[in-house]
Amino acid sequence: MLLSRLAENAFWLGRYVERAEDLSRALLAYEEIRLDMPGQRAPGWQSLAALAGVDPAEAVRLDPAAFVGLVILDRRNASSLLGSLHAARENLRRTRSLFPAECWHTLNALYLQVAAAEPTLPPAELRALLERVVAASRELAGQVAVGMLRDDGYAFLRLGVHLERADMMLRTAGIVAATLMPADHRPAFADVRWMGLLKSVGAYTTYRHRYHARADFTSTLDLLLYEPTFPRSLAHALGEIDRDLGALPARRAVEDALQACLRSGALETHLALEDIVDTALAGLARLGAAIEEAYLRRAPGTKATTGAARATQGRAPIATADRRAAQEAAS
């Protein structure tokens, strides 16, 4: 039976690769929207910094290089782009035998490329770098899809991916709701903003295909939360999680947490977006915690913290103590 430690590494590999991809998507969308809002200072979009655990109030004051330095290139912050890739790489390094050999080449090359970037890189190069992250993440997904045994390691990788994908989608939507939407839902450039949200979570073309029209609140929400055929929706993620849990030894607490998430998916759209997002995020957090509690092991010194500090949330057990590293090397 799969060691809990390896399952944990596979789970966090999935989470961190997905986090890097979703953060890149959000930042790419941000760049595009900024250019489409003439005369405005793209109000509040710095709040995307919260996805990387950087305080939005601080992010507003940052110049572009400092913003890139903190949100993209801060290796010590496991929610920044480079930090996520570093954590993903460390998790893969410990589980290489579970995955197709080419996964290491892909992830390692990507990490080295992002690690070599300078905070002052010009916008066009930044854009290329973010696109490269998205492409490499898709490449990894392809390598796993065609090259990996459908075993327990596969199940835990996917559990991590889907939890994180739903989590990041909701956080992105929540940020938009909290900072961009006046109470009457009619801000300037409203459709640009909604389109921006759709782009940032990779839902733009799907939305167009389905609704044709300008984006609005109800249909956007409908797609992102409740549409099971849309692969980046909350409903789809929960369906996949349900399927992967089916392959593992059954655990009551996990099943209960999943059912609670599925029930909250039946929320009515008359609620404020913030409330819907908060409820769904809390449900996912409980589900993630239940999975860890039931199957995985938490390494010493890596207790998850609660509260607003995204940077310290969901840190994988990669930060081994200096003492441990010294003993590993010495023994």
Place this chain on the structure above:
Amino acid sequence: MLWSAYRSQTYDELLGPDGHPRPGARALSDYIAGLGVAELEGRQRAATAEIRAAGITFVVAAQEGNIDREWPFDVIPRVMPADEWARIERGLAQRLAALNCFIDDLYNAGRVLKDKILPAEVLETSRYFLGACRGMRPRHGVWAHVCGSDLVRDEDGTVYVLEDNLRVPSGVSYMLENRSITKRVFPELFHDQRISPIDGYTSRLYELLVSLAPERVTQPTVVLLTPGVGNAAYFEHCYLAQQMGIELVEGSDLVVDDDHVYMKTIAGLERVDVIYRRIGDAHLDPETFNPGSVIGCAGLMRAWRAGNVALANAPGAGVADDKLVYSYVPDLIRYYLREDAILPNVPTFRLCDERQRRHVLEDLRRFVVKPVNESGGTGVLVGSKAEPGELERCRAAVEADPRNFVAQPIVQLSTAPTLCDGAVEPRHLDLRPFVLSGKETYVTRGGLTRVALRRGSLVVNSCQGGGSKDTFVVETSGGM
């Protein structure tokens, strides 16, 4: 002609003093000469690319944290005639038989001390003698299941045992990988000569580990215990676990309950019967040894003593690894087996003996001085290459703690042709064969050849810039 400019200052493994190939080496020397340097360099690049693609690495501790280095490999193999190898094989088997008798005796009756073959002080001051192992009788009477002994050849061609590594010897995965690379870059070499295959090692190791399981267990669960990803030999730990199809566990994956060892899986606890541990004794069990260990598992020694889990190598086996004990090995072979040692020791001066100490300190430059309990070349002083200051510091250290040092005359290690910066030049090397001891003894055909890549250097350790070569044991009876 490639060989016309090739001259070694000492014994060369490939060519004799007259420039003709040694027994078994003709096919290789002709082949190398036929390729020429440019083609050799092409093959070297192919080998390096192969190593990179396969991710064959070892970890070097650096300021920036640990980093993976690609395994340094020289494409020109080293040749050993099969009849000479047969003698070395017998010598190693004999040596391990005696060493295992010795360890078992030390932790039980202690006859070797009562008969005054080994002075009791040597034991009392040994860092690797563990009181917690007294009275234990591991299966087959074997404590050192896996041994890597280092062999060197001096200028007159004699092969000596330089040291025995009985704690957690590493390198066997590189021996196996070196062969698989050579087969890819020099397939022609294997067509017209008989080179012994070496790939049976991991199956032998697995069979040995299974044979150590507690008697009542019919289908034992075997695991490999690693210190973790920061260890220099982590690649090897992964490699061996994968080759044997066993779990690679870390200390925190294990838990001892009711004197049984379990590993934590996603379905709960699963019992473990045999542990091939690659963690040193000191870190093995914080309950018994170093209480600060975070890479071991508390209670492991209790489970081992209760006979509920087998550990390979057994705790305490390192007592025979002490370089002062090494100096007694020929006596131990005579004592336990009533045979003369087939493979000689390098003459060794015991610096705790006043007369021997004075002799050595008279001219330190003629000796190699080694701390008795280190490995990987740590703390070793080569007198002929040392600065005056280093010599003085060494002298002071020896006088402060003579039990902690031995001295040996400098052995001019033999050389073999090595590709260096566009030329084929002689470089010094040693050889580490691996010995598996259980109900039967198995010695690898050849071993890991380590080569000093700098001209004139005698330091072959991988962590100090050494490289490696494939080792061919070649049948010579066919008239080659």
